[in-house]
Amino acid sequence: MVAVLPNQHPEEERLLAYATGSLGEVKSLLVATHLALCPLCRASVEAYEAECGGWFDGLGGGAEDDRWSAMLAACDARLDTAVLPPPAPRSTLPMTGPLVPEPLRGRLGRPLFDFGWNEIAPAVWLSDWTVKDAQTTGCLLRMGPGAPVPPHHHSANEMLLVLTGAFHDEYGHYRVGDVADIPADTDHYAVAEHGGDCVCLFLLDGEIRFL
Ligand SMILES: [Zn+2]
Structure with a gap:
């Protein structure tokens, strides 16, 4: 791979x-x-x-x-007039298992699945690990294979970074390293792909309300 x-x-x-x-x-x-x-x-x-x-x-x-x-x-x-350097060549390094890159790995301090998990919907969990600043709260979102995060509304911005597995939503498909940047005041759903748990770094600026 x-x-x-x-x-x-x-x-x-x-x-x-x-x-x-x-x-x-x-x-x-x-x-x-x-x-x-x-x-x-x-x-x-x-x-x-x-x-x-x-x-x-x-x-x-x-x-x-x-x-x-x-x-x-x-x-x-x-x-508007800046010339960006060309993208680096595609890497052929293997990327296996839930290896979390820095700086998140250091902030987690533990292997990816080695957390307490609170189930918020069938086969959907939030980690007991959290991180917070004045505007944003973050934790890990874990979806079992094929599990849907029920449709929800968020009043402010939501961001997801896929750490292992994959999911899709109404905007696209997301694999390891991909970022979903969901604008405020939108209704949103997400469904994990089959083949393994999908774990994401999950950030919210405001409230989330399940529909
Ligand atoms: Zn990028």
Whole structure:
């Protein structure tokens, strides 16, 4: 089995926010773990860092928020014409078993299945491991083979990073390393593929309500 590069990526604005340090800690954990698997997004982040580096220091006067907004606007304008490096060649490294890349592996501190699991629907569990910052709560979502996460509504953004297995939803198919970035105020379902449990890093900014 050869590794397949991620096919579903964080929104570009998230990569920009990550590169400029304005993405929250928990979302940064997800993006950084995706970057470990995705040379394409690594190249984007490197380009953003190169484009934006030094802009903050070069902007004079005004409140911090104004300077920050000005820097992001300047980056946006420059990125319209930025030339991103070509994607890295496809890797042929084997990717077997639920090996979790850093930095998430260090934050978990345990093998992927070695957690307590709270069942929220038949064959769907949330881990007792959680991570939290001012805006975002994260945990592991585990779906048994073929198990559906019942349709639900979320008031704010939801992000998933597949760590093992695969799932699909109304937007696409997601395999190891893929990111689902579900906008706020949407109804959403997810179904694990057959063949093994699907475990994802699961981030929520707001409430979730099952329909
Ligand atoms: Zn990517």
